[in-house]
Amino acid sequence: MLELVGVRHEYDGRVVLDLERFAVAPGAAVAVVGPNGSGKSTLLRLLALLERPTAGRVLLDGTVVTPGGAARRHVTLVEQRPILFRATVRENLEFGLQVRGITRAEVNRRIENVAGRLAITPLLGRRRHELSDGEVQRVAVARALAVEPDVLLLDEPASSADRAAALTLYRTLAEERARRPLAVCLASHQLEDAYRWADDVRALADGRLSPVTPENLFRVDLTTAESGDLKRACVGTVEIAAMTDKIGPAILAVPPTDIFVSRKPLASSARNTFQGRVTSLARRGPGGGGGGGVHVTADVGVELIAVVTEEAVRDLALAPGSPVVFSFKASAVRVF
Amino acid sequence: MDFLAEGFRRALALLFSGDAEVYGIALLTLKIGIVATVLACGLGLPLGFVLATRPFWGRRAALTVVNTALAFPTVVLGLLLYGLLSRRGPLAAVGWLYTWQAIALGDVLLALPIAAALAAAAVQGVDPRIRRTAETLGAGRWRTAWTVAREARFALAAVITTAFGHVVAEIGSAMTVGGNIRGQTRTLTTAVALYTSQGDFGLALALGLILLLLALLVNVALQTLQGRGHA
Numbered sequence: 001m002l003e004l005v006g007v008r009h010e011y012d013g014r015v016v017l018d019l020e021r022f023a024v025a026p027g028a029a030v031a032v033v034g035p036n037g038s039g040k041s042t043l044l045r046l047l048a049l050l051e052r053p054t055a056g057r058v059l060l061d062g063t064v065v066t067p068g069g070a071a072r073r074h075v076t077l078v079e080q081r082p083i084l085f086r087a088t089v090r091e092n093l094e095f096g097l098q099v100r101g102i103t104r105a106e107v108n109r110r111i112e113n114v115a116g117r118l119a120i121t122p123l124l125g126r127r128r129h130e131l132s133d134g135e136v137q138r139v140a141v142a143r144a145l146a147v148e149p150d151v152l153l154l155d156e157p158a159s160s161a162d163r164a165a166a167l168t169l170y171r172t173l174a175e176e177r178a179r180r181p182l183a184v185c186l187a188s189h190q191l192e193d194a195y196r197w198a199d200d201v202r203a204l205a206d207g208r209l210s211p212v213t214p215e216n217l218f219r220v221d222l223t224t225a226e227s228g229d230l231k232r233a234c235v236g237t238v239e240i241a242a243m244t245d246k247i248g249p250a251i252l253a254v255p256p257t258d259i260f261v262s263r264k265p266l267a268s269s270a271r272n273t274f275q276g277r278v279t280s281l282a283r284r285g286p287g288g289g290g291g292g293g294v295h296v297t298a299d300v301g302v303e304l305i306a307v308v309t310e311e312a313v314r315d316l317a318l319a320p321g322s323p324v325v326f327s328f329k330a331s332a333v334r335v336f
Numbered sequence: 337m338d339f340l341a342e343g344f345r346r347a348l349a350l351l352f353s354g355d356a357e358v359y360g361i362a363l364l365t366l367k368i369g370i371v372a373t374v375l376a377c378g379l380g381l382p383l384g385f386v387l388a389t390r391p392f393w394g395r396r397a398a399l400t401v402v403n404t405a406l407a408f409p410t411v412v413l414g415l416l417l418y419g420l421l422s423r424r425g426p427l428a429a430v431g432w433l434y435t436w437q438a439i440a441l442g443d444v445l446l447a448l449p450i451a452a453a454l455a456a457a458a459v460q461g462v463d464p465r466i467r468r469t470a471e472t473l474g475a476g477r478w479r480t481a482w483t484v485a486r487e488a489r490f491a492l493a494a495v496i497t498t499a500f501g502h503v504v505a506e507i508g509s510a511m512t513v514g515g516n517i518r519g520q521t522r523t524l525t526t527a528v529a530l531y532t533s534q535g536d537f538g539l540a541l542a543l544g545l546i547l548l549l550l551a552l553l554v555n556v557a558l559q560t561l562q563g564r565g566h567a
Contacts (some may be wrong), residue, residue, distance in 0.1 A: 073474040077472045177376065
């Protein structure tokens with residue numbers, strides 16, 4: 001179990017990560033989603049023991065670990081824009097194995113194996129300037145898998161990959177996890193990939209974990225102009241009403257399960273009612289990490305996602321392009 | 337023009353006739369250059385690496401000192417070294433004044449800040465992801481340092497070349513602590529100065545050409561060692 005406990009991390013006095021607890025259990029498939037600048041890469045660097053947190057502890061199997069220690073060999077990070085050493089692809093794959101003193105025969109066996117699985121065997125003799133960005137990313141993942149870490153951290157692993165390469169990558173990770181108890185923690189800004197692949201999807205916004213699922217997160221500025229706890233914040237072209245005593249910069253989270261979906265505006269106590277059109281429907285399997293149901297994405301002046309049942313989709317005849325009304329109470333909006 | 341052409345003719349004649357004095361001076365210069373470059377880079381490259389990668393109290397001040405030392409006048413350096421090595425100096429017992437070792441020592445002190453400052457810049461130029469990648473793949477401190485240095489090898493080779501170039505071209509300190517003694521401490525630069533002042537332009541030019549040849553050979557050797565520019 002790799003854990004961050006009471007971790008706060010600052011760059012130049014600015015808090016970029018503030019987590020009470022973040023754990024990656026053995027064999028888990030965790031996805032961390034969030035917009036650029038939400039702290040995903042910092043989180044992964046702390047988990048990878050590449051940086052020491054400004055405050056708090058990193059624990060591996062209950063023991064406090066620090067950068068530079070032997071614990072780092074249990075965790076390997078593939079950065080968002082990975083870099084290869086000035087050497088051939090094969091020499092890059094050999095690197096982590098050589099520093100572990102693994103025998104030549106075993107080094108060759110592992111390289112052939114991982115190169116075959118990630119379809120990079122034809123690249124083994126090439127050097128970094130002869131590779132595309134997508135190929136560099138695949139080689140970097142192969143290089144990390146070759147050392148067989150207990151925890152593999154991937155920062156936007158499919159950002160430079162085409163769809164086929166991304167599927168190959170996710171299939172390889174699934175095969176690896178089926179073969180041995182490998183925990184994977186993946187940072188992504190693509191919810192679809194996160195839900196398709198991970199058992200556990202967590203959202204990060206402004207360095208903090210979201211208390212709700214990662215959809216419908218908005219960075220806003222709550223002004224003091226309004227009286228009482230009912231505040232309105234501009235999001236896209238709409239104003240979202242929220243009950244909060246917080247002022248200043250904040251994150252608004254609208255839980256998708258708290259959004260009522262209808263064809264026409266409802267006479268209700270909901271302070272937030274927005275009309276728009278459905279842009280997409282996505283069905284999540286019960287084991288797919290999304291909790292089941294149909295994710296209805298609509299453009300209501302801002303893109304919002306609601307989760308409804310299959311029956312509701314049928315009854316309301318929801319389809320891409322159909323008109324829709326999203327309603328939710330001000331008290332349903334989480335502010336943090 | 338006749339004067340210049342005559343100078344070139346005499347230079348070539350001296351070079352190809354295998355003149356013992358000319359080649360003696362060249363070999364001594366080469367010996368001092370190699371010894372001083374090895375020592376200066378042996379100390380300066382690790383120092384530059386530490387300055388570039390290890391955060392410590394006073395690092396910025398240390399970098400400032402090293403960068404300032406780049407512009408230290410060689411004549412003043414020679415003067416200080418003369419004071420230390422002369423009979424009344426604290427290092428008189430070493431007995432190095434007017435020896436090739438004194439010239440080498442001056443050259444080391446001259447090239448050390450060059451090696452350190454340029455090595456620090458070279459290492460700072462390496463993408464920080466290289467260090468992180470080496471670390472996350474399990475490399476310890478030394479292996480990580482070696483990996484970073486390997487990435488900077490072209491720039492570090494240029495540092496060595498620059499240091500050697502400064503060492504063999506240096507004259508102020510060599511003249512002061514070496515004394516330009518024929519057959520003992522006469523280097524290419526001090527000899528060129530002497531023969532020019534004596535009006536022997538051909539001999540001075542021959543020695544100058546050898547100096548250029550030395551710099552060229554060192555550059556070619558280092559480029560070969562770098563592995564012919566593989567990325």
